[in-house]
Amino acid sequence: xxxxxxxxxxxxxxxxxxxxxxxxxxxxxxxxxxxxxxxxxxxxxxxxxxxxxxxxxxxxxxxxxxxxxxxxxxxxxxxxxxxxxxxxxxxxxxxxxxxxxxxxxxxxxxxxxxxxxxxxxxxxxxxxxxxxxxxxxxxxxxxxxxxxxxxxxxxxxxxxxxxxxxxxxxxxxxxxxxxxxxxxxxxxxxxxxxxxxxxxxxxxxxxxxxxxxxxxxxxxxxxxxxxxxxxxxxxxxxxxxxxxxxxxxxxxxxxxxxxxxxxxxxxxxxxxxxxxxxxxxxxxxxxxxxxxxxxxxxxxxxxxxxxxxxxxxxxxxxxxxxxxxxxxxxxxxxxxxxxxxxxxxxx
Amino acid sequence: xxxxxxxxxxxxxxxxxxxxxxxxxxxxxxxxxxxxxxxxxxxxxxxxxxxxxxxxxxxxxxxxxxxxxxxxxxxxxxxxxxxxxxxxxxxxxxxxxxxxxxxxxxxxxxxxxxxxxxxxxxxxxxxxxxxxxxxxxxxxxxxxxxxxxxxxxxxxxxxxxxxxxxxxxxxxxxxxxxxxxxxxxxxxxxxxxxxxxxxxxxxxxxxxxxxxxxxxxxxxxxxxxxxxxxxxxxxxxxxxxxxxxxxxxxxxxxxxxxxxxxxxxxxxxxxxxxxxxxxxxxxxxxxxxxxxxxxxxxxxxxxxxxxxxxxxxxxxxxxxxxxxxxxxxxxxxxxxxxxxxxxxxxx
Numbered sequence: 001x002x003x004x005x006x007x008x009x010x011x012x013x014x015x016x017x018x019x020x021x022x023x024x025x026x027x028x029x030x031x032x033x034x035x036x037x038x039x040x041x042x043x044x045x046x047x048x049x050x051x052x053x054x055x056x057x058x059x060x061x062x063x064x065x066x067x068x069x070x071x072x073x074x075x076x077x078x079x080x081x082x083x084x085x086x087x088x089x090x091x092x093x094x095x096x097x098x099x100x101x102x103x104x105x106x107x108x109x110x111x112x113x114x115x116x117x118x119x120x121x122x123x124x125x126x127x128x129x130x131x132x133x134x135x136x137x138x139x140x141x142x143x144x145x146x147x148x149x150x151x152x153x154x155x156x157x158x159x160x161x162x163x164x165x166x167x168x169x170x171x172x173x174x175x176x177x178x179x180x181x182x183x184x185x186x187x188x189x190x191x192x193x194x195x196x197x198x199x200x201x202x203x204x205x206x207x208x209x210x211x212x213x214x215x216x217x218x219x220x221x222x223x224x225x226x227x228x229x230x231x232x233x234x235x236x237x238x239x240x241x242x243x244x245x246x247x248x249x250x251x252x253x254x255x256x257x258x259x260x261x262x263x264x265x266x267x268x269x270x271x272x273x274x275x276x277x278x279x280x281x282x283x284x285x286x287x288x289x290x291x292x293x294x295x296x297x298x299x300x301x302x303x304x305x306x307x308x309x310x311x312x313x314x315x316x317x318x319x320x321x322x323x324x325x326x327x328x329x330x331x332x333x334x335x336x337x338x339x340x341x342x343x344x345x346x347x
Numbered sequence: 348x349x350x351x352x353x354x355x356x357x358x359x360x361x362x363x364x365x366x367x368x369x370x371x372x373x374x375x376x377x378x379x380x381x382x383x384x385x386x387x388x389x390x391x392x393x394x395x396x397x398x399x400x401x402x403x404x405x406x407x408x409x410x411x412x413x414x415x416x417x418x419x420x421x422x423x424x425x426x427x428x429x430x431x432x433x434x435x436x437x438x439x440x441x442x443x444x445x446x447x448x449x450x451x452x453x454x455x456x457x458x459x460x461x462x463x464x465x466x467x468x469x470x471x472x473x474x475x476x477x478x479x480x481x482x483x484x485x486x487x488x489x490x491x492x493x494x495x496x497x498x499x500x501x502x503x504x505x506x507x508x509x510x511x512x513x514x515x516x517x518x519x520x521x522x523x524x525x526x527x528x529x530x531x532x533x534x535x536x537x538x539x540x541x542x543x544x545x546x547x548x549x550x551x552x553x554x555x556x557x558x559x560x561x562x563x564x565x566x567x568x569x570x571x572x573x574x575x576x577x578x579x580x581x582x583x584x585x586x587x588x589x590x591x592x593x594x595x596x597x598x599x600x601x602x603x604x605x606x607x608x609x610x611x612x613x614x615x616x617x618x619x620x621x622x623x624x625x626x627x628x629x630x631x632x633x634x635x636x637x638x639x640x641x642x643x644x645x646x647x648x649x650x651x652x653x654x655x656x657x658x659x660x661x662x663x664x665x666x667x668x669x670x671x672x673x674x675x676x677x678x679x680x681x682x683x684x685x686x687x688x689x690x691x692x693x694x
Contacts (some may be wrong), residue, residue, distance in 0.1 A: 150650050154501035154593040156543055156582065170541075174521050194517075194587045195632045196503055198644055198658060203623055207604075207646035216649060231650035232656065233593040235503065238585050240541045246580040247503040248595070257435035257554075276550055285542045297545055302563060303497050303578035309554075311545060311580065 004030030005338070007329075008067045009090070010082060011074030012036035012047060012056055015164045016096055019322035020071050025050050027326060037063055038074070064089035068338060071325050072096060087123030092338055094125050094325045101218055108221045111327040112269040113140045117224075118328060119337050125227065125328055129214040130320030131155050131234065135245055136222055137319070138295045138312045141267035142260055143223060144251065149250045149306075150229040153215065156193040156237045156244035157199065158284060159192060161316050166192075170238055192238050199234035200299060209234060242284035243316045248301060249308045260308055261297050269319065270295050270312075287313035291323055351377030352685070354676075355414045355438070358421030358431060359383035359394060359403055364441055364513045366417050366669035372397050374673060377680065385421070386408055404548035411436035415685060418672050419443060434470030439685055441472050441672045448473040448565055455568045458674040459616040460487045460575050464571075465675060466684050472675055475569060476561040478502050478581065479666030482592055483569055484641045484666070485659045489596065489607055490570060496597045496653075497576040500562065503584045504546065504593035505631060506539060508663050513539075516587055546581035556581060589631035590663045595648060596655045607645050607655055616666065617642050617659075634660035638670055 001108050007024070011017045017038075024031065036047055036056045043058035057063065059078075064070065064086040072086075073096040083093045083100070100106040107117040108126045113136055118125055128136070135153060142148065158168040165187045173193035176183040183191070190197045201210035208216075212232040220228050237244075249255075265272040271292040273282045282294035293314035301307025314320060332338045354371070358364045368562075371378065383394055383403045390405035404410065406425075411417065411433040419426050420443035430440045430447070447453040454464040455473045457480055465472055475483070482500060489495065506517040512534045520540035523530040530538070537544045548557035555563075559579040567575050584591075590621075596602075612619040618639040620629045629641035640661035648654025661667060679685045 060610055138649075152499050152595045152648075152650060154580075156503070156584065171525060174541075175525055178518060178522055178525075189626065190630060191632060194521075194585065196584060196586060196591060196628055197630045198626075198628045200626050203626060206621070206649065207644060208649065229650035231595065231654070231656060232647045233501075233595075233644070233656060235591070235593065237543060238541065239543060244543060244582070246582065248499045248578065249582075254365065276554070279536065279545075279547050279550060279556075281545045283537060283544045285538060297554060297580070301499075301578045302553065302555065303576035305497060307578070308579060309578060 003019065004032045005068040005333070006033045006035070006066055007031055007068045008035040008037050008064065010037045010059060010070055010072040013042040013045065014073055015160065015317055016073035016321045019317050020073065020325065021049055023322055023326045029326065029329070035063070035067060061085065064091050067091045069094065069329055073321065083124055089286065092121065092123055092125070092332065094127060094328050096127045096321055096325055097209045098129065098214065100124050101128060102221065108218060109328050110136050110222055110324060111331050112137050113222055114224065115331050118331055119335065121337070125171045127321065127325045127328065127334065128218045129211070130161060130316035131157065131211065131243055131245065132215050132218040132222070133320050134293050134312060134314035134316065134325050135215065135247060136219060136267040137246065137293050138264070138310065139249060141263045141270070142255065142308070145263060146251050146253060146255055148228060149252055151219070152248040153232045153233070155232065155234045155238065157234060158237065158239040158241050158243055160173065161243060162188060162236065162240045167240055170240065177234050188236070188292065192236060194238060196235055196237045199236055202220060227247065237282045241315065241317065242287040242313050243320065244282070244284060244311070244313045247310050247312065249310070250304055251306045254306050255308050257298055257300050257308065264298065269293060275297070281311055282313035284313050287315050289318065290315055293319055293321060351379045352415040352680070353380045353382070353413055354378055355382040355383045355384055355411065355417045357406060357417055357419040357425065360392065361420055361505065362391040362664055363420035363668045367397055367420065367672065370395065370585040370669055370673045375402065376673065376676070382410070382414060386536050408432065411438050414438040416441065416676055417478060418676065418690070420668065425608050430471055439468065439470055439472070439679065441474060441675050443474045443668055443672055445458070445476065445561065447471050448475060449568065455565060456675050457569055457671060458678050459484050460569050461571065462678050465678055466682065468684070474668065474672045474675065476558070477508060477564045477663035478504065478558065478590055478592065479562050479565040479569070480671050481590060481640050481659060481661035481663065482562065482594060482669050483566060484616040484640050485611070485657065486594065486596060487570065488610045488617070489602065489655070492610060493598050493600060493602055495575060496599055498566070498578070500579045501593045502581045503586065504581060505584065505586040505588050505590055505663065507588045509535060509583065513622045514587055516588065541585060543582055543584045546583055586631045588662065588664065589634040589660050590667065591629070591631055591658070591660045594657050594659065596657070597651055597691060598653045601653050602655050604645055604647050604655070611642050613643065616640060619643065628658055629660035631660050634662050636665065637662055638666060640666055
């Protein structure tokens with residue numbers, strides 16, 4: 001590791017942390033030094049990075065000395081505790097948690113959508129919610145051509161969105177059910193194997209769960225469209241990895257289906273996957289491990305003259321989290337936006 | 348078996364046929380004689396019905412002599428072949444296939460919605476598509492209070508909707524994947540274990556699949572609302588039994604959420620399942636084997652002032668097929684509508 005910048009990964013042992021490491025290597029991110037940080041519980045373990053065994057350190061007050069960039073994916077409370085300290089030590093933090101996303105002084109960035117927002121950072125840049133990123137990259141190219149008026153989305157979210165242990169639980173639960181047993185859920189609140197349930201994040205007074213409100217509020221912020229109407233129904237399904245979404249879009253004027261297909265086919269970060277003859281469209285197993293969000297079944301909405309229906313699958317750990325964070329980091333380097341001379345603690 | 352009427356089940360060995368038999372027994376349907384019919388392939392096997400071993404007969408020209416009622420669930424082509432012959436022999440046919448559903452001379456009946464339509468039958472009454480029935484019983488009570496203007500629905504359909512063999516395939520596929528193998532799908536077109544895919548029924552030129560068009564066209568017919576706007580996205584998920592649906596409703600005027608909850612709580616055929624404190628709502632495993640469609644998460648749609656969101660799970664073999672057919676039969680008996688003096692062959 002020579003040249004480049006000093007990077008720390010906070011939450012290196014988690015699912016997103018592991019994906020971040022893999023992407024830093026495969027994308028040949030210009031690293032000078034790489035520091036792996038985690039909770040004291042995970043400290044001391046080693047992780048192989050491009051042939052080097054790196055020791056995971058417990059995050060501490062002096063962890064951010066000489067660190068240029070922190071990629072944080074250790075959850076909201078960890079980010080709230082450490083992000084300001086990292087910024088105070090001179091680092092820029094790209095935070096994968098929800099801690100700062102709706103803070104008006106923190107840019108919420110999807111590089112395919114609002115790269116310019118990253119320029120205004122004051123030390124922290126937030127990485128959006130996974131389902132929000134996947135939907136955003138798929139529908140923003142259409143929004144640019146004709147502003148979207150209303151979005152109604154239903155999600156099909158995989159177990160891995162609830163963490164690696166939830167993914168394991170679905171496997172062991174499936175095994176037990178196939179053996180005729182009745183396993184008790186431990187990580188997830190209800191059985192997920194051969195079952196599904198509405199997303200179990202906390203509900204607000206209107207009956208929307210946090211995941212749904214993230215899709216609504218974060219999309220408005222990323223699109224810089226505070227008046228955009230959105231509704232979401234988020235559902236956890238027994239898929240191991242990659243989320244799917246059925247999206248109904250309403251425009252002011254009719255949007256020609258062929259034009260929509262052409263736009264998606266040429267847009268960055270998405271891939272048009274439609275074989276109408278074979279009845280083959282995006283599936284989670286095909287989206288797993290892919291950078292692009294797979295989009296298909298683009299149809300004229302038969303219930304509204306100005307509506308379009310579309311279907312997507314995307315890897316929520318990759319583009320929905322780690323890849324988007326790395327792309328933000330690459331953007332900062334490319335545009336020379338890493339300097340934080342105007343940094344202030346935003347929390 | 349004494350008193351009552353002579354019933355024949357066409358397709359007695361299938362999943363819906365089995366459910367029909369169970370419901371005839373548990374609901375103490377007034378049977379005089381019960382005849383089990385199936386394809387020559389299944390003929391000769393015996394099925395236990397309330398302690399009696401009944402032999403399955405191959406359906407033939409003389410099968411419908413002295414039969415008052417045929418419950419047909421052997422698929423569209425079988426119904427097309429035999430329904431008219433049964434009617435000519437003096438029987439009334441309640442047909443679970445799609446063969447006659449959109450025939451303007453054939454009533455398409457959900458007893459909680461349009462029982463009066465059954466009175467006009469000319470020998471054949473069609474049982475609607477399963478996802479259509481489940482949605483219909485859930486939203487019609489609201490439609491009665493204030494007409495629904497537009498429906499946008501996304502489905503989460505279980506493997507059993509594609510038949511008992513598809514359900515078995517999901518199990519064996521899951522087992523194989525858990526053992527590290529890569530099984531090839533045989534019944535379903537793509538792997539369904541730990542995966543999902545858009546419903547694989549044939550697509551029309553507008554990109555809607557047959558299942559989606561059934562939801563659109565059959566709902567209009569059952570509701571007697573030809574102008575009702577509907578769009579649907581149907582998705583097959585790795586759930587064994589019971590379908591789920593995320594439904595977005597638009598009305599002409601705002602619909603108070605509490606009123607909607609009260610209506611659903613009192614409506615026939617549905618059960619309000621909402622524990623907002625415990626974040627507990629309808630799930631397929633809880634809907635399995637239940638007569639009622641479980642409805643919950645009734646919310647004001649944040650994207651539209653006249654919108655409501657709701658979520659349902661229902662057993663598509665029970666209320667989505669067999670139970671609805673039995674309820675139609677019970678209605679015919681109760682209203683003395685079994686006579687087919689005006690019968691004519693409608694095909």
